[in-house]
Amino acid sequence: MDKTFRGENRRFLLLNSTTEVINDMAICLGPSGSGKTLLLKKLQNVKAVDNTTTSVSTVGTDMFTIKISSGDVEKQIVVREVGGVMAPLWPKYFDGIKKVLYVVDTSNLCQISAAGVLLYTILLDPRLKKAKILLILTKMDVSYRQMRNEALLMLQMRRLKREITQNITIVEASAITGEGRNDILNWLNDKTIKQT
Ligand SMILES: Nc1nc2c(ncn2[C@@H]2O[C@H](COP(=O)(O)OP(=O)(O)OP(=O)(O)O)[C@@H](O)[C@H]2O)c(=O)[nH]1
Ligand SMILES: [Mg+2]
Numbered sequence: 001m002d003k004t005f006r007g008e009n010r011r012f013l014l015l016n017s018t019t020e021v022i023n024d025m026a027i028c029l030g031p032s033g034s035g036k037t038l039l040l041k042k043l044q045n046v047k048a049v050d051n052t053t054t055s056v057s058t059v060g061t062d063m064f065t066i067k068i069s070s071g072d073v074e075k076q077i078v079v080r081e082v083g084g085v086m087a088p089l090w091p092k093y094f095d096g097i098k099k100v101l102y103v104v105d106t107s108n109l110c111q112i113s114a115a116g117v118l119l120y121t122i123l124l125d126p127r128l129k130k131a132k133i134l135l136i137l138t139k140m141d142v143s144y145r146q147m148r149n150e151a152l153l154m155l156q157m158r159r160l161k162r163e164i165t166q167n168i169t170i171v172e173a174s175a176i177t178g179e180g181r182n183d184i185l186n187w188l189n190d191k192t193i194k195q196t
Pocket of ligand 2: 036037038056057058081083
């Protein structure tokens with residue numbers, strides 16, 4: 001198939017189709033069970049996940065091709081999930097990464113603070129200095145979840161923002177209800193998301 005190179009952002013336009021492949025390497029991280037797999041499945045297909053859907057822990061990594069419709073053109077971006085049990089090995093996957101989706105489970109009170117510490121550690125990695133960071137507060141459908149502000153407080157977000165160079169975008173989400181899905185897709189598509 002005929003391909004043309006399109007500028008410095010390393011995007012390829014496949015001429016004989018209307019599919020543009022976004023070549024920004026994206027990685028999805030977060031503690032074990034925080035909801036990465038289910039959320040990525042929901043981003044792939046809105047109907048693929050409901051409250052009966054189950055998932056198994058990702059031992060290793062998984063690749064998700066996500067389609068984004070933008071006008072007449074369909075875009076595709078590949079996101080690599082690295083399982084929470086792999087946290088000590090996450091840095092092995094940082095080379096060339098331009099986008100990081102960091103998923104935090106707002107219904108897991110015991111895990112939130114640790115999730116903040118883990119996030120801080122990865123943001124210190126020099127290879128991620130210029131990466132775009134999306135902090136996803138997920139499981140917003142759960143009644144006993146922490147609300148946005150409490151979750152951000154537990155993550156010590158104010159302090160963290162002072163210490164790091166990257167700009168963090170925050171979005172609330174749920175793989176079950178689809179909340180936040182459009183915002184995440186827009187962010188992957190380099191569109192600005194309204195922050196509250
Ligand atoms: N209520 C609710 N449950 C969720 C949501 N997302 C994930 N879960 C549940 O949380 C559990 C863990 O979800 P996964 O998506 O497998 O978590 P993960 O982050 O991929 O975990 P690892 O692969 O082990 O790192 C599963 O039982 C899911 O059904 C959500 O948005 N709402
Ligand atoms: Mg997983």
